[in-house]
Amino acid sequence: MSLPPGDRVSAELPENDGPTRQIVIEPDADRLARAVAQALVARLAAAQAVHGTASVVLTGGGIGIAVLEHVAGLVAEPVREVVDWTAVDFWWGDERFVPAGSDERNEEQARKALLDGLELPDFRVHAMPASDAGFATPEEAAEDYLGELREYAGESGLPRFDVLLLGMGAEGHTASIFPGSRAVTDQRPVLAVRNCPKPPPTRISLGFSAITSAEEVWLLVAGEEKAPAVARALAGASPQEIPAAGVHGTRATRWLLDAGAASQLPGTED
Template sequence: MTTSPGDRIAAELDEAGRPAPDVVVQPDADTLARAVAEALVARLAAAQAVHGTASVVLTGGGVGIAVLEHVAGLAAEPVREVVDWSAVEVWWGDERYVPAASDERNEKQARDALLARVGVTDARVHAMPASDAGFGSPEEAAEDYAAELAELAADGEEVPRFDVLLLGMGPEGHTASIFPDSPAATDVRPVFAVRDCPKPPPTRISLGFSAINTAEEVWVIAAGEGKAEAVARALGGADAVDIPAAGVHGRRATRWLLDAAAASKLPAPPG
């Protein structure tokens, strides 16, 4: 079975009483990245209209960085919604524990693709620590990031408001740096170190489900036929230990933003 580009597949509530995932399919990866960028600009502008500031959690990966490149391009276009990038708090869902100058860091890729191009205030860029930042271990680095999150959170909360939290997904269903059948899949801390990842580099820092699922909106972005099986399993109700992407949800909305190849094993929409 296949869905058609542009299809939206949604139900009102899932079995836990949360808003069920909203699935949007675009014809190809580049169209997907452009569409996500446009939606992100609109969502951040709306958050600023309500709160004065906006908060976004970024992801890496090919499509994730392509989204940021498109966002930077939109900043130069006469779009209806305008984001004040000096009033956007920027966080990350996970990071490779490598030196700060490494091209493998999601932070470096995001700075090159977007942050350095639109004037995000340095004080609002909350990068996860690099391996050469002076911490004795990735565990200490993760604790430091948890402390930074808590410092900007409301009283009694472990993390601040996240208006939009972007996630990618691997072909085996991992998201952030939560891999199937790993200790991270059952870790209840908001931030933790991840060792021995099956995908290099092996050491990382990641938000956990307890932090991810506080976001107002969680957007999972996936492209390519290699993701299709995991997408179908995640949206089909797989256990989060088996398919970690199945365990993420937003407080107000959960959006799965896919290209046609990644959606190719989903059931056909009704009608």
């Protein structure tokens, strides 16, 4: 099947009433970020129409922050203001266990890109604890974040996540779950992760049990260096090999790619 840039291809998983897996390819990273931003605003507006509120789990990385910057641009256009941002809960999929205010923190990057301009109520922003927040260990910080999740939980024991955004590394890691790590098989909703192969080495991450509770999981992947991992994940690699292969939403899983990241998928080769 040919998947040229810009085409959107959806395929139902085996059960007709089961979740959808969709592959979306955009020509480059900027157009990918712009398209994801537009889709995210629409999805959050739809969630508010049903529930009155909406919730999104944010990711860091270049493409994740670029999406938030494009969302900020949409917010600045009055005709596109279809989301009540004061009724959106913001969570994080993972965080670097470094001091508050550090540019390495996903929270800090997200605040600069979007959140600081939205005048949000403090209780809507659920940042993972920083290393100087009074916790002796990242394990204690992870337990604290689990407590916050439970405070906002529904019947599932976790909050409703309308959209959960994830990036992916060239080796296939997602959130802070790295290939071959203990986090791959850890069933806790929130984990402390030590000795990450990518600095900084100490982090907090949602585990697979929390990630896969989301209604929709969107994997945002840009760059040709990630193409081998994308191809392996979509071909059915194990989560031990490619952790991103182990994530899915209860309603939909969307692989949102630029042309480089999609370049090794069947039908996309030159």
